[in-house]
Amino acid sequence: MFQIIHPYIIIVIVFCYSTLNAATYDMDLLNTYSKLTPRFILMSTQKNKIDQDINICLSFDEEDERVADEFINYTALNYPDGIKNYKIKFSKIKYKNISLCSDTQLIFLFRTNSKALKKAISFSQDKKIMTIAYDNQLLVEGVDISLFLGRDTKPYINLKSVLDKGIRLDNLLLRISKIYNNKEGSR
Amino acid sequence: MTRSIEFKMIVSIVLFTLFTFGLERYQMSLSIKKQFIDFKKSKNELLINTITPVLGLNFSLGLDSANKEYLEEIQAQNKDLEFVSLVDTNNNTIYIHNTKELPKLEDKYEYNYWVKDIVDEYTKEKLATLELRFSNLELENMRKSNLEITTNIALITIVLLVFFIIFTKLIFKSLNELRDSVLKYDPKKNNFPLDLSNNKDEVTLMRNAIISMVNKITAYTEILDNTNSLLEEKVKQRTLELEKSNLELKKLASVDPLTKLYNRRHFTNSSEHILEISKRNKTPLSMIMMDIDNFKYVNDTYGHQFGDKVIVSVASTLMETIRKSDVVCRFGGEEFIVLLPQTDLDGAYAIAEKIRKKIEKTELTLNEKVISITVSVGVAELNILEDNSIENIINRADSHMYTAKQSGKNRTCISA
Numbered sequence: 280m281f282q283i284i285h286p287y288i289i290i291v292i293v294f295c296y297s298t299l300n301a302a303t304y305d306m307d308l309l310n311t312y313s314k315l316t317p318r319f320i321l322m323s324t325q326k327n328k329i330d331q332d333i334n335i336c337l338s339f340d341e342e343d344e345r346v347a348d349e350f351i352n353y354t355a356l357n358y359p360d361g362i363k364n365y366k367i368k369f370s371k372i373k374y375k376n377i378s379l380c381s382d383t384q385l386i387f388l389f390r391t392n393s394k395a396l397k398k399a400i401s402f403s404q405d406k407k408i409m410t411i412a413y414d415n416q417l418l419v420e421g422v423d424i425s426l427f428l429g430r431d432t433k434p435y436i437n438l439k440s441v442l443d444k445g446i447r448l449d450n451l452l453l454r455i456s457k458i459y460n461n462k463e464g465s466r
Numbered sequence: 467m468t469r470s471i472e473f474k475m476i477v478s479i480v481l482f483t484l485f486t487f488g489l490e491r492y493q494m495s496l497s498i499k500k501q502f503i504d505f506k507k508s509k510n511e512l513l514i515n516t517i518t519p520v521l522g523l524n525f526s527l528g529l530d531s532a533n534k535e536y537l538e539e540i541q542a543q544n545k546d547l548e549f550v551s552l553v554d555t556n557n558n559t560i561y562i563h564n565t566k567e568l569p570k571l572e573d574k575y576e577y578n579y580w581v582k583d584i585v586d587e588y589t590k591e592k593l594a595t596l597e598l599r600f601s602n603l604e605l606e607n608m609r610k611s612n613l614e615i616t617t618n619i620a621l622i623t624i625v626l627l628v629f630f631i632i633f634t635k636l637i638f639k640s641l642n643e644l645r646d647s648v649l650k651y652d653p654k655k656n657n658f659p660l661d662l663s664n665n666k667d668e669v670t671l672m673r674n675a676i677i678s679m680v681n682k683i684t685a686y687t688e689i690l691d692n693t694n695s696l697l698e699e700k701v702k703q704r705t706l707e708l709e710k711s712n713l714e715l716k717k718l719a720s721v722d723p724l725t726k727l728y729n730r731r732h733f734t735n736s737s738e739h740i741l742e743i744s745k746r747n748k749t750p751l752s753m754i755m756m757d758i759d760n761f762k763y764v765n766d767t768y769g770h771q772f773g774d775k776v777i778v779s780v781a782s783t784l785m786e787t788i789r790k791s792d793v794v795c796r797f798g799g800e801e802f803i804v805l806l807p808q809t810d811l812d813g814a815y816a817i818a819e820k821i822r823k824k825i826e827k828t829e830l831t832l833n834e835k836v837i838s839i840t841v842s843v844g845v846a847e848l849n850i851l852e853d854n855s856i857e858n859i860i861n862r863a864d865s866h867m868y869t870a871k872q873s874g875k876n877r878t879c880i881s882a
Contacts, residue, residue: 314528321588363588431532451519455532 303390304346304413311432312387313353316411317362319424319434320384322449326407327384329365336370336380336408338399339389346389347371377402388412388422396420407444418459427457435459472638476631487623491616498612502605507577510600513544514580518596521552522584525593530560537561549599552584555592578602637669644673651680653687724774725781727802728795736793737805737856744807744848751807751848752814755863756780756821756841758800759875764837772832776800776839780825787821803860811847811880818843818878826876840876842867 320333327334335354337347351369361367372379374395380386386403388396388410400421403410412418415425418437423444427435434456441448517540524532533552541547541563552561578600584593644660651658658680663670720732728736744751758764758780765773777800784794784802793805804821806814822843830837844867846859853859866879873879 311528314526318523318527318588431535432529433532434527434529451523455520455523455527455529455536 304343304349306349308426308428308432309346309350309413310353310357311426312411312413313350314357315424315426315434316385316387317354317358317365317367319409319411319452321363321365322452323409324447325384325409326445327382329384332366332368333362334368334370334383334385336372336383336386337389338372338374338377338380338386338391340374340391340395343389344371350387374399380408381406383408385409385411388417390414404440404444407446409441409444409446415459425459429457433457470638472634476634479630480627483623483627487620491619495612498608499605502608503577506600506602506604510577510580510598513540514582514596514598518582518584519587521596522586522593525554525584526586526588534561537563544600546601546603547598548601549597551597552594553597554594560594640669640673644676648676648680653683654691656684658684722796725778725796727781727784728793730795730797733793733795733797733803733805734856740793740805740807741848741853741856741859745850748850749808750810750813751805751859752809752811753846753848753859753863754804754806754814754818754821754843755797755846755860755867756802756804756818756843757867757871759840759842759871761800764839768832768837772830772837776830779828779830780839780841783824783828784821787824788817803863811845814845814847815878815880818845822876822878842870842875843878844868844870845878845880 316335317333320329320335337350339347348371351371354367354369358367370380370383374391377386377395377399380402386399386408388399390413391399396417397420400410402408403423404421409424410422411424412422413425415427415435418425418435421437421440423437423441423446425435427433434452436448436453436456437459438453439460517537520536521533524530524536537550537552541550548564550561550563551559553559580596580598580600582596584596585591586593647658647660658677660673660677662674662677720728720735722729741751743749758776761773761776764776777796780800780802781794781796784804788794788804788806791807792809793807795803797803804817806817809817822841825839825841828839830839844863844865846862846866848859870877870879
């Protein structure tokens with residue numbers, strides 16, 4: 280019996296898991312991220328300079344690829360002609376292939392397991408690439424930027440990790456943002 | 467209208483002070499207003515230039531709700547921000563705040579009114595319009611503060627002016643005392659009431675100088691008074707001496723120096739007066755005229771000195787014989803006249819005879835030789851109806867004396 284139902288059970292479980300995961304992403308929030316991300320790159324100075332295009336690496340697990348596509352769609356809607364004469368290009372990279380993001384200016388981290396996340400963060404620290412995570416709890420792991428969801432929505436910046444990477448953020452960006460402090464908590 | 471220097475000085479200083487004070491406060495007020503406007507314009511401009519990029523970035527990032535919170539913070543931090551309005555391009559009001567009724571916009575307060583478009587930094591797309599209106603709260607506060615300062619300075623100025631006026635009055639009080647003392651000063655009474663002072667200010671130095679001058683005037687006045695007294699005494703003495711001399715001269719002018727009898731001039735003057743009195747009172751008046759007999763012979767024989775002795779002897783006899791009311795004078799060389807008031811012809815004749823006999827009996831000695839003298843006498847009486855002057859009587863008496871001479875001398879002849 281187990282052998283008969285096994286393929287179906289596997290399919291159902293995988294389907295339900297992937298659908299369940301995808302549903303936990305707030306599309307409005309994702310849209311906000313899509314607006315923020317290219318501007319964060321423009322408002323920062325980092326090792327990987329913008330040449331002709333803005334390169335964003337979307338790092339996700341397989342079940343979040345559809346969310347990543349949504350993100351790309353939102354970005355295209357928000358910046359149909361790019362921004363500031365730069366075209367916005369995306370690299371869809373699975374966590375296991377995170378090393379392929381080395382030439383991008385930013386890595387957008389979707390949800391994943393702790394091990395993969397640590398590996399991705401470690402990679403970004405080595406390559407001094409700015410990271411944005413959908414979940415702001417990941418700031419504690421060393422992610423650079425997320426969104427603070429309080430009375431108002433604000434950029435949430437892990438200033439220490441940003442500075443450790445030698446990245447300089449625009450003052451105006453810092454002004455509107457909430458700064459995360461991993462020692463004293465957020466302020 | 468003449469005003470005192472004190473009044474002019476006080477008015478000048480008060481007006482100058484008030485004018486300077488008013489000018490200074492006016493300029494200060496203008497300066498404060500200009501500085502305030504510059505500051506306010508700069509501050510408002512800085513604020514809006516700070517706000518708009520933040521609002522623009524929030525719009526760009528899709529964080530519209532953050533703008534509301536941000537503007538509330540801005541509103542709380544800027545008490546003079548009366549009106550804030552943020553309207554997007556679809557005319558949807560994202561944020562509006564109005565503390566009170568909007569003030570009427572005036573050109574002079576244009577720095578308080580700002581409207582600015584919110585533009586995306588990268589796409590240059592207009593995202594919204596921000597309108598801000600500020601109040602002049604700080605200006606009003608500064609004006610109130612300035613008014614308080616002005617009031618305090620005005621009070622201090624008034625107090626200082628009052629002190630100045632009192633001080634000036636004190637200075638001029640001393641001058642006024644000096645003036646009154648000088649006006650009341652009488653050098654003879656030496657009544658200058660002020661004393662020398664040791665102060666070294668100009669007024670006291672002038673006062674001391676005047677006191678010194680007054681003391682000198684008093685001293686010189688005393689010297690002058692003493693000199694005047696001496697002069698007056700000398701003048702009085704000289705006057706007395708002059709009067710005495712005058713009397714002597716007068717006497718010498720009316721008296722014959724040899725016989726001490728009245729001379730002819732005095733007789734002429736006084737006889738007319740006696741004549742008038744007799745005519746008015748209708749009283750008798752007689753005259754005796756006598757001449758020493760052979761007087762030329764006596765002179766030639768015994769010398770002039772003896773002649774003078776004869777004359778003096780006759781004069782002495784006359785003075786001894788006549789009454790006090792009678793007037794006797796030496797009328798010529800050896801002629802004598804006696805005027806007899808209130809005496810008729812008979813009385814005059816009797817007196818004439820008495821005189822003649824007395825002279826006849828008189829013996830004069832010269833070198834142990836006894837010499838006798840005689841006189842011829844004419845007597846006349848006043849005729850009240852006919853005689854207008856003494857000359858008429860003299861002529862008649864002289865005529866009778868001549869008759870006596872012609873009749874043998876040493877006798878008395880009278881007229882009818």
